[in-house]
Amino acid sequence: MTDYADTDRSEALRAHAGAQRPRRWRRTPALRDLVRETTLAPDDFVHPLFVVPGVGVRAPIVSMPGVEQLSVDQLAGEAGELAALGIRAVLLFGIPESKDAHGTESHAEDGVVQQAARALKDASPELVVTTDVCLCEYTDHGHCGLLAEDGYVLNDETLEMLGRIAVSHAEAGADVVAPSGMIDGMVGAIRAALDGEGHLDTAILSYAVKYASAFYGPFREAAEGAPAFGDRRSHQMDPANAREALREAALDVEQGADGLMVKPALGYLDVVRGLSERFPELPLAAYNVSGEYAMVKAAAGNGWLDERAAVLEILTGIRRSGADLVVTYHAKDAARWLQERA
Numbered sequence: 001m002t003d004y005a006d007t008d009r010s011e012a013l014r015a016h017a018g019a020q021r022p023r024r025w026r027r028t029p030a031l032r033d034l035v036r037e038t039t040l041a042p043d044d045f046v047h048p049l050f051v052v053p054g055v056g057v058r059a060p061i062v063s064m065p066g067v068e069q070l071s072v073d074q075l076a077g078e079a080g081e082l083a084a085l086g087i088r089a090v091l092l093f094g095i096p097e098s099k100d101a102h103g104t105e106s107h108a109e110d111g112v113v114q115q116a117a118r119a120l121k122d123a124s125p126e127l128v129v130t131t132d133v134c135l136c137e138y139t140d141h142g143h144c145g146l147l148a149e150d151g152y153v154l155n156d157e158t159l160e161m162l163g164r165i166a167v168s169h170a171e172a173g174a175d176v177v178a179p180s181g182m183i184d185g186m187v188g189a190i191r192a193a194l195d196g197e198g199h200l201d202t203a204i205l206s207y208a209v210k211y212a213s214a215f216y217g218p219f220r221e222a223a224e225g226a227p228a229f230g231d232r233r234s235h236q237m238d239p240a241n242a243r244e245a246l247r248e249a250a251l252d253v254e255q256g257a258d259g260l261m262v263k264p265a266l267g268y269l270d271v272v273r274g275l276s277e278r279f280p281e282l283p284l285a286a287y288n289v290s291g292e293y294a295m296v297k298a299a300a301g302n303g304w305l306d307e308r309a310a311v312l313e314i315l316t317g318i319r320r321s322g323a324d325l326v327v328t329y330h331a332k333d334a335a336r337w338l339q340e341r342a
């Protein structure tokens, strides 16, 4: 090894670096592990599942390599796989047998999500079953609520439907319901409906801050829920707004939200940070959405990114910004990599 210290020149250089040398903590893997500020573990992840009617279905989603739509009979096996990986929570989306203007199947007792929640709870009672509560997957027009004649998503008329959906999910065994429609008053309406039916312990994780984002594209293939016309800008938030996010979150907290979510994650880490500082008493989730997943998979598939390193860096970044939980399609891969690293 060259003795860099033994020169006159090094004297002068040492004066520049001074006594403060942050690199001292970076010298070895053990030193780096010792001072790491943000941890990542499989039980920080929520694994989304797309459930479809039928038997024996595992249908790959082209724009989300590695993600499949599953029929209810596949879920027991899936629950076992998640448990082995240390993943303890799922978020259910349902693709119904049939759609109509009112999204009737959304709150059917034998609807696809209701069946899925029961199957998962039978197979794995300790698994945290979270369900997405919205109408867009169930309506033939693909919008998140009942529509006025001019196509505007009706607010207060939709609230009653959201309450019915949440109650049907709770009755099927959901631990947590996650309203995602950005309908004003949704948390309060769902809390009242749940309490009215005796589901006092069912938690509400509100998609309090959901932006009208271009990064939901692949999800719409997965959930078959693209709007038939128009877009969702009359209820989802404008990507340019951050102060409004604090207002949305405050309203949901007032209405009884048990946890808050920001969606998408990567373009909105400042919003995640803002909510974590303003509402430190509530669990905070961030949704690492389908488009964010697809970008990584596409680049990795072309050999342009090291997928493992990129995914762990992204998930760490989301946690570092203040999220307690990360909803992510990378959950299983990341859990596997973390197990290998341990």
Ligand SMILES: [Zn+2]
Binding pocket: 134, 135, 136, 137, 143, 144, 180, 181
């Ligand atoms: Zn929706």
